[in-house]
Amino acid sequence: MIKESVTRFGRKGVDFIETTGMMGVFLFNCFYHVFRPPHKIFSIIKQIHFIGARSTIVIVFTGLFTGMVLALQGYHNLKDFGSTDLLGSAVGLGLIQELGPVLTALMVIGRAGSAMCAEIGIMRHSEQIDALECMGIDPYRFLMVPKFIAAIISLPILTFIFDIAGILGGYLVGVVLMGVSEGSYFQGMYNSVDWADVQLGFVKSLIFAILIVWIATFKGYFLHILKSGGHGAEGVSRVTTDTVVLSSVMILASDYLVGTIML
Amino acid sequence: MEKKKTISEVIKVRDLVSHYGERQILNDINLTIKQGEVMVIMGGSGSGKTTLLRTMLGLNTPTNGDIELMNKSIIGLSTPELYKIRQQFGVSFQGGALFSSMSVRENIQLPLNEHTRLDQKTMDIMCRLKLEVVNLSGFENLMPAELSGGMLKRVALARAIIMDPKLLFFDEPSAGLDPVVSAELDELIVKLKNAMNMTIIVVTHELESAFRIADRITVLDQGSVLITGTVDEVKNCENERVQNLLNRRPRNENVDADEYLKRLTGSM
Numbered sequence: 001m002i003k004e005s006v007t008r009f010g011r012k013g014v015d016f017i018e019t020t021g022m023m024g025v026f027l028f029n030c031f032y033h034v035f036r037p038p039h040k041i042f043s044i045i046k047q048i049h050f051i052g053a054r055s056t057i058v059i060v061f062t063g064l065f066t067g068m069v070l071a072l073q074g075y076h077n078l079k080d081f082g083s084t085d086l087l088g089s090a091v092g093l094g095l096i097q098e099l100g101p102v103l104t105a106l107m108v109i110g111r112a113g114s115a116m117c118a119e120i121g122i123m124r125h126s127e128q129i130d131a132l133e134c135m136g137i138d139p140y141r142f143l144m145v146p147k148f149i150a151a152i153i154s155l156p157i158l159t160f161i162f163d164i165a166g167i168l169g170g171y172l173v174g175v176v177l178m179g180v181s182e183g184s185y186f187q188g189m190y191n192s193v194d195w196a197d198v199q200l201g202f203v204k205s206l207i208f209a210i211l212i213v214w215i216a217t218f219k220g221y222f223l224h225i226l227k228s229g230g231h232g233a234e235g236v237s238r239v240t241t242d243t244v245v246l247s248s249v250m251i252l253a254s255d256y257l258v259g260t261i262m263l
Numbered sequence: 264m265e266k267k268k269t270i271s272e273v274i275k276v277r278d279l280v281s282h283y284g285e286r287q288i289l290n291d292i293n294l295t296i297k298q299g300e301v302m303v304i305m306g307g308s309g310s311g312k313t314t315l316l317r318t319m320l321g322l323n324t325p326t327n328g329d330i331e332l333m334n335k336s337i338i339g340l341s342t343p344e345l346y347k348i349r350q351q352f353g354v355s356f357q358g359g360a361l362f363s364s365m366s367v368r369e370n371i372q373l374p375l376n377e378h379t380r381l382d383q384k385t386m387d388i389m390c391r392l393k394l395e396v397v398n399l400s401g402f403e404n405l406m407p408a409e410l411s412g413g414m415l416k417r418v419a420l421a422r423a424i425i426m427d428p429k430l431l432f433f434d435e436p437s438a439g440l441d442p443v444v445s446a447e448l449d450e451l452i453v454k455l456k457n458a459m460n461m462t463i464i465v466v467t468h469e470l471e472s473a474f475r476i477a478d479r480i481t482v483l484d485q486g487s488v489l490i491t492g493t494v495d496e497v498k499n500c501e502n503e504r505v506q507n508l509l510n511r512r513p514r515n516e517n518v519d520a521d522e523y524l525k526r527l528t529g530s531m
Contacts, residue, residue, distance in 0.1 A: 123362075130322055131360035134432075135374045135422075136350035138342070142377075 019226065026218050027210075033141045034148050043146035044153075051112045051147070052154030056161060058107050063095075063162035066103060067169025070094055074170075075178045084180050088188035091170035096193055096201045100163040101155075102255050105208035108155065109247045113216040116147060117243040120220030121236040129221070139221070147213050155209035156202055163201070200262050207258060208251050215247045271334075273298045273430060273462050274319065279328035281314055281486075288314045290486040292328070298429075301456050301463045303473040306483035307508060312466045315483065316434055319464070320354060321345050333429070350378055352430035353423030357438055359415035361407040361422070367394075368403035371422045378426065393421040397451060413444035417451070424455065431455065433465040437472045449475045470509065474498075482508060 074090040120143060123129050132139045167189070174180045219239040224231060226239065274296035281289035288311045296302045306312045317323040319330055321337045330337050332348055340348070361370045371390045375381055381389075394400050397417040407415060416436060423431060436452065437445040449472050456463050467473055473480055474494050481491040484504045490497055497505065506512070 126358055127356045127360040128362055130317075130320075131354065131356055133322065133346070134320055134349055134352075134354040135377070136346040136348075137373070137377050138346060 022222065022225075023214070023218055026221070027214055029140045030144045030148055030214070030217070033138065033145045036141075039149065040142070040146055043142075044149050047146045047150030048154055050115075051108065051150050052158060055108055055111050055154075055158055058111060059104055059158050059162050060165045062103055062107055063100070063165030064169040064172075066099055066162075067091060067095060067166030067171075068173045070099070070166070071170035071173035071178070075174055075180065084174075084178075085184040086188055087170070087174045087180050088185035088190075089192035091167060091174065091185075092189035092193045093197060095163050095166040095170075096197050098255070098259075100159045100166065101201050101204035101208060102251060104155065104159045104162045104205065105212060105251045106248060108151075108158065108208075109212055109216075109244055109251070112151075113212045113247055114240050114244050116213065117216040117220040118236055118240045120217055121223040121239055124221060124223045125231060125236065144213070144217050144221075147217060148210070151209040151213045152206060155205040155212075159201060159205040196262075200258070203262065204255060204258050207254055211250050211254060212247050215250065216243045219243045219246075271298050272296065273333055274464070275329075275331040276315075276319065277329045277331075279315070279318065279325050279330065281311070281318055281323060281325045283314075288486050289318070289325070292483075292486075292488055294481055294488065294491060296462060296464060298462050299456070299460050300478040301452065301465065301476050303477040303480045304464065304466045304483060305468065305470075305473050305480055305508070307468060309485075310483040311486040312468075312483050313434060316432060316464070316466045320432060321349065350374075350426065351428055352432065353426065353428040354432045355416065355419045355423045355434065355436065357435040359407070359419040361415060361418060363407050365407075366403065367399075367405050367407070367410070367418050370407070370418060371403075371425055373422065374426050389425060390421075393425050394418075396424070396455075397421045398447075413440050413448070416440070416448060420448075420451065424459070424461075427459065429462060431461050431463045433463065433467075435467055435469075436465060437467060437469045442471075445469070445472055446475070452476050470511075484508070 070091050071087060074087050074094075075084060078084045078086055078090070120129075123143070129139050129143075132142055171182075171185060175182050175185050219226065219242055220236075223235055223239050272295045274294070276292055276294040279289050279292040279294075280287070292315060304312045304315060314323060318325050319332070321330075321340070325338065328338075333351065335348060337345060337348060361367075362373070365373070368387070368390050371393060372386045375386045375389065390403060391400065394403060397420050399414060399417050399421065402410070402414070402418070407418070410418065433452070436448050440448065452463060452465065453476055455461055463476075465473070465476060477494055479491060479493055480497045482489040482497060482500075482505050489502050489505050490500045492500070498509065500506070
């Protein structure tokens with residue numbers, strides 16, 4: 001009984017180490033090709049359209065409502081202390097440092113990360129990746145690199161759009177509905193948000209972009225090998241779910257880590 | 264006799280052993296394939312023929328043994344070296360493996376786009392030529408989802424021959440096709456061999472198809488080669504397992520029912 005438990009635990013440990021190693025090698029291979037031009041410009045543009053442009057509406061609405069909720073909560077809390085002038089500062093810092101990059105990344109995982117994983121998983125299952133290899137075409141260069149570059153370009157831009165939409169949402173609730181003065185809202189924000197905060201948000205969005213594409217493409221690419229994967233439609237759905245869960249957890253964990261290092 | 268000696272062997276498989284986990288799939292396979300011949304690798308389900316094909320393509324790593332493609336061992340080659348060798352051969356997968364987001368033309372032109380610097384006009388002409396070869400002229404703007412199973416396989420074949428490869432691999436070309444389309448595809452394979460002097464390796468379990476196209480046949484069973492020979496040699500082979508396959512006889516037809524039941528329920 002004890003021996004079986006120890007064996008099972010040990011096997012899980014070995015699996016974990018093996019998968020982590022595979023993920024490391026996979027990321028290395030991807031970046032090796034990211035830094036080796038020429039790149040497939042058309043594929044990169046296509047991916048920017050998929051990851052970036054097609055996520056814009058979702059990001060605008062999410063940002064708008066997040067800003068509105070922040071302003072609503074912030075206003076009621078600050079009102080008790082007579083500090084509603086700090087509303088702009090609270091909304092600005094909350095969005096730019098934390099909520100902007102994190103919620104943008106979570107939205108992109110749901111919209112594009114899961115789709116990337118499913119796409120590559122189906123390609124693996126239907127032998128399209130084998131076909132690429134047999135044509136002498138490197139799947140890393142052909143499939144992964146455009147996704148990595150597109151995500152690295154798109155995520156910071158989407159985060160910026162999220163922040164702007166959030167600030168506007170905060171303005172709508174704070175200034176238009178609650179009557180906080182427009183000057184104090186923007187001046188407070190201007191005074192408290194400095195360049196380091198913007199940098200922090202930017203660095204986070206870059207790290208999140210890499211994490212999302214890394215996990216999504218890895219899970220799809222090794223669908224047939226991973227213990228959580230398998231073959232057929234069930235295998236694809238399983239790795240897609242795994243991708244969303246693991247990426248979301250990793251985003252939140254790395255958000256904390258980056259915050260600890262940079263703040 | 265002298266003439267035979269000059270025919271070069273383009274594929275040499277030596278002492279090949281392959282495992283999936285702890286299960287042995289291929290057991291000491293030895294095989295040579297000569298230039299310009301159609302070699303059919305035949306066997307029942309689970310006999311290891313697809314594993315052998317994938318290992319010859321460098322997609323699976325064997326446990327032991329060696330494979331030489333055009334006098335170069337592919338075992339232990341680096342990925343870029345392997346990709347370079349693969350540019351010299353074409354592969355048609357069982358399901359076609361066409362990219363669903365690309366049109367027929369884009370699918371066929373993909374190897375040209377990746378490995379050559381030809382202008383679009385030349386690539387369009389080459390694409391039309393290959394579609395003509397596979398009897399699909401005028402289909403270049405369709406998407407794979409708009410094609411039937413037989414058409415998908417023919418487009419996959421057009422893509423496989425776009426670079427005029429020396430070696431052509433087919434995985435189950437007749438699987439899932441009706442007898443007429445299957446016969447058409449067989450004709451096409453023979454036509455390609457004659458017109459382009461290609462070496463063609465076909466993995467199939469379809470007997471009629473194998474006998475129609477093969478110069479030589481290798482019969483696999485439970486991961487081992489039972490016989491390699493011409494169509495007549497295989498047909499006249501006295502090996503019981505070969506005859507079982509050729510006559511479509513189940514493997515265990517003489518099994519005692521009680522014994523079989525005991526074995527299944529684990530009471531033996």
